[in-house]
Amino acid sequence: MVNKMKNIYNSAKIIIASLSLTLVTSACSDDFMEPDSISTFDNNYIYSNVDDARNGVNAIYSYFNQDAFRSRLSNNMAGNTDIEHQSGWNSNGDRYQIWNLDALPSNRDLDIVWTNAYRAIRDANISIEGITASGNLENEDETVRKTMNQLLGEAYTLRAYWYSMLIYYFGDVPYVVAAPVAGDNFNLPKTDRNEILSGEIQNLIEVEENMLWADETRYGVEQVNREYTLAMIARLALQRGGYYLKPDLSQARGSNYQEYYTIARDYAKKLIDLKDRPLPTDFRQIFLNNVTFQTPVNSEVLFEVPFSLNSGDVGWNIGIEVEGGPTSSHNYGSGNNYMAMPVTYYFSFDTLDVRRDVTCGLYRINTDFEPEFIDGPMNISQGKWGRHLLETPPGASTAKSTGINWPMMRYADVLLMYAEAENELNGPTMEAQNALRRVRQRAFEDADWAEKVDQYLTSVSSSKDSFFEAIVNERAWEFGGEMIRKYELIRWGIYSEKMSETVEGLKQLADEAYNGTTDLPDYMYWKLDEEGKFTILNRNSRVVAPPDETWNQVPFLLDLHDDTTTYDEWILRDWENYINGPNPGVARYIFPIPTIAVENSQGTLQNDGYGF
Incomplete structure (x- = not known):
């Protein structure tokens, strides 16, 4: 159906x-x-x-x-x-x-x-x-x-x-x-x-009340619905109230920006009040639904682009890499990944955060349809999607046109937009904290909530600035690979700043690995167990040696170092124009x-x- x-x-x-x-x-x-x-x-x-x-x-x-x-x-x-x-x-x-x-x-x-x-x-x-x-x-x-x-x-x-x-x-x-x-x-x-x-x-404000909820429409979340329009009002209002680049390459925001943060807060809250829903507890299933063509209403995704079964590039240029072709032993075709995850992002996660291993793919699928470790730390892929998870293999020679839908807005986004706007207007109120709390709770097992949710919220809610930083971080952990981060960094006015932090973070990881002072994996060890399951021995920490010879050793953080240039060239050049462009400190x-x-x-x- x-x-x-x-x-x-x-x-x-x-x-x-x-x-x-x-x-x-x-x-x-x-x-x-x-x-x-x-x-x-x-x-x-x-x-x-x-x-x-x-x-x-x-x-x-x-x-x-x-x-x-x-x-x-x-x-x-x-x-x-x-x-x-x-x-x-x-x-x-x-x-x-x-x-x-x-x-x-x-x-x-x-x-x-x-x-x-x-x-x-x-x-x-x-x-x-x-x-x-x-x-x-x-x-x-x-x-x-x-x-x-x-x-x-x-x-x-x-x-x-x-x-x-x-x-x-x-x-x-x-x-x-x-x-x-x-x-x-x-x-x-x-x-x-x-x-x-x-x-x-203003146009959306005038029409939203006469729209239908997703569960009242013929195509549910595969067509624009009232939930999405309410959420878009909030998103557009944050864009309008945020920073932007002027022709003289300076950053500015409107003097009336708080009016738009008010709109963002009010319309995010309107959706929460009128059509609240629990966040699905299984974070991975949200994206597995895309790959298996499931489109539940009153759930996480508010609207997703409904690609037909012979269209769409999800699983082709974004997602887990799959090596295919006519000589491969499987019929899932080939999938690339044009946007990798910096290893600084991978290590920014709490090790108990379930979102990390869903978001950051440390494996690829080879021509024998077996998972194997990625080719170095610069090739961490968006793990939320993968053509190898399709229920019907599209064919050995296929590439593009997987039919996998692309999510445009999730309910977690609405909660975090509400928390951000409320904090901007009134500081980290209990309402703002509770919205962030709902997103954090899904990221951790119930037994860890006391420390990872409650204590964490207490620590970041001491000021408006610290709560804002928590929102910046939470949105990174929640939406990695969904390709909305660029727009957030722009409206926050911290695009160049975050690029600089990333480069310096990568250099530090490289230095510590090369100097032998890191506690993080300088090498990673992986294998396929007896059931063919992909297993990594040390996702989070350095080990001196594997327990036996069944483990494959691959350079990880050590791979960031270059004997000639000190750091891999991609570290030095990928973000350079974002940091030292025509106006240093401002990303053009x-x-x-x-x-x-x-x-x-x-x-x-x-x-x-x-x-x-």
């Missing part, structure tokens, strides 16, 4: 994407002499009934199935951070330029994101206008009325997502809020990012507007500021 739902939903998106593009092409043609053009007739018809209106809104979702999202925004472009990283200096390729913060205006990946973002926004505007003009928002038929209000909320929420991403990557951008009409001026200037975010937040995360967009704007847009 789940697979059927995914196929039906995504097929509809693809079909209606084509229809929507046809309508837009007609709407932008020169033949507009008659008062009612064919495009106007079709658009009016589509939004006159719930079935076709559903298809019209589905067109907005189709852009999740483009490379702009499925491999770029969802994961590739969201590094480097203190918990996820990739080397960008060893190639001039498009994604390497982005990882190295030195992308050119000709960068194809930036063009893909810019183009598809505005196509999604265009289709959202068409749906918003069509639904609003249909009269069905006040229809006497309750089913029609509720459905059309839900669809309107979906369109607004999806548009807000794309504007949020455009702002994170390009700063001020054109703010288009109307459906395209022939004769309009399509070359709009940039709008201040704060104005855009304020407008999108803003990228140039793509060349084609600048050229097509007829002089309206240009790449000014940010050192471009």
Whole structure:
């Protein structure tokens, strides 16, 4: 049933994407002499009934199935951070330029994101206008009325997502809020990012109460629902109230930032009050649900992108590495991992925190379908997903298109956003502490709560600053590999600071291992037990020698040292532009507007500021 739902939903998106593009092409043609053009007739018809209106809104979702999202925004472009990283200096390729913060205006990946973002926004505007003009928002038929209000909320929420991403990557951008009409001026200037975010937040505030909860919708968490929209209000409000990069490469935040922290707190709290749910106790199962195509409602995931069974890159460019191909002994295909976990992140976890070994993959799957230790400490993978866990092997020669959904928002995020906003406004109140407490409790066994939860909360709740640091750390441990850390570091204004801490931490680990003063694993020892289970002898500490010869020895922290450069080159260079860029101490995360967009704007847009 789940697979059927995914196929039906995504097929509809693809079909209606084509229809929507046809309508837009007609709407932008020169033949507009008659008062009612064919495009106007079709658009009016589509939004006159719930079935076709559903298809019209589905067109907005189709852009999740483009490379702009499925491999770029969802994961590739969201590094480097203190918990996820990739080397960008060893190639001039498009994604390497982005990882190295030195992308050119000709960068194809930036063009893909810019183009598809505005196509999604265009289709959202068409749906918003069509639904609003249909009269069905006040229809006497309750089913029609509720459905059309839900669809309107979906369109607004999806548009807000794309504007949020455009702002994170390009700063001020054109703010288009109307459906395209022939004769309009399509070359709009940039709008201040704060104005855009304020407008999108207000739109969501106005529509959320008329939306449906996930358990009231046809596709549950595979479509935008009221839970996700409430959570997006909080997320956007924290973005609006947070720090951002100005064209002079200084960091700023609005003088009214507390107003937006209030919105974030209130709407996170509204979701908690109206639709609270216990956090699932099994942290690993949250992500195993993605791989096995399970989509429970009223649980952890509020909304996830529903990739069809022949689409999506989860388990291809993110997740546990799988060596496959036609000569392999298994039929699971090949999976890479473009974003590794710094070993500093691995050792930042409490050793009893169950999230660490779910999040940080220390093994890969070889061609014999056996787990083996990763190739050094720079290749710790996102362990939350893996194509080798698919219930039906996709084929020995497969790679992309695993069908694994991508989670966009989890309930733990709502709890931590509430705790953060409440702390910013009032300090570490008991309400803020209890929200953090719920997330911490799942991370540890009940027997450890007294020390790891209660005592920990007491120690970090002595001040607003110490509680904020606890939130920064908790979000790292909770969401590693989910590729949202970049946006958090930006809005906190500590992006460069955290990159510097990471490099210094890696150097310290290397020095201590080389000098023989570390208590951490300079080598790790692993084997497959008699049942074929992958076992590591010393995940947490250094051992002088293994108990017997059945253990494989691999350099771990010692691998961070280089006899020529002292430290491995990736330590010295992966984060360099984040620390000592055009303005040292400030990460220039803003990228140039793509060349084609600048050229097509007829002089309206240009790449000014940010050192471009």
